[in-house]
Amino acid sequence: MYKLTYSPASPYVRKVRLAGYLSGLNDQIELLNPDHETHIKMKSNNPLGKIPVLMTPNNQYIFDSRVIVELFNDTSGKLYPNDDNKKIILTNAALAEGLVDASLLYVYSIRYSGDQKPSEVWQKLQLTKIKNTIDYLDTNVLNDFNSSNLFISHIGLIVALDYLNFRKIYDWELKTKNLDAWHKQVSASLPGYKETYPKDPS
Ligand SMILES: N[C@@H](CCC(=O)N[C@@H](CS)C(=O)NCC(=O)O)C(=O)O
Known part of the structure; x- marks a missing residue:
């Protein structure tokens, strides 16, 4: 499972979630609320103090949202084409x-x-x-x-x-x-x- 620092109002978190849906990965993403111990730990891993931060199934921390989107695209190939476009x-x-x-x-x-x-x-x-x-x-x-x-x-x-x-x-x-x-x-x-x-x- 992936773990994602969740906030219901954050546009960058929403972008990552929608990228998860479009990549067919949504079922593999666990959302962690701001008061969750692991959310706090994941966020503290980003010295900028920003969310989203993603934890991969092999426990790597990834930020920011653009890098998470790139990771999802590496897995699914669905977020942008790999051609001139x-x-x-x-x-x-x-x-x-x-x-x-x-x-x-x-x-x-x-x-x-x-x-x-x-x-x-x-x-x-x-x-x-x-x-x-x-x-x-x-x-x-x-x-x-x-x-x-x-x-x-x-x-x-x-x-x-x-x-x-x-x-x-x-x-x-x-x-x-x-x-x-x-x-x-x-x-x-x-x-x-x-x-x-x-x-x-x-
Ligand atoms: N470039 C970052 C921006 C992330 C960002 O600014 N997130 C906001 C939440 S919507 C945040 O954590 N703000 C707290 C802060 O800037 O200290 C990304 O794409 O992930």
Whole structure:
């Protein structure tokens, strides 16, 4: 069995879980809650203090989410193709991940502001990245993220768009047409979509 540091709200953990579903490995992944002794031990193995961390069946610790995805792809071959399209798929996945990064930096600007007011300059910087990327995607998603197979790029973008909704950061659904249609179509066919939809820890 694989062991995975779990958090129901984390977009990077969700990406790894969806990659597990698409790779056919979901049944082999045990989720460990934040208060689980092994979760704490696994997390402490990453000096950056970030999740996800994966423990492989032979007790190796792997982070970050991109490396875990690569490991799952080595096993399944299902997350990106090993041909000329590989770099395109991974570039699209990186764009989606940038959307998650900007969203999380926005959320953290509030969560870790202590008794100070969050920096408006910082928030505006992140919101501009988010808005520009959503505009870009609304124009290009049907070409760039279009294939008969689902890949890690699809997972990444679904995770990013749902996280924007979950944290109410930017109402992209109201502002897009192609992207909204793409999301409806892909989310309906992505294995594990509903099971992994973000929620606050109980
Ligand atoms: N690049 C990392 C990012 C992971 C990350 O930032 N995870 C968040 C949870 S969603 C975290 O652990 N944050 C705590 C922190 O930054 O200290 C990855 O892809 O795994």
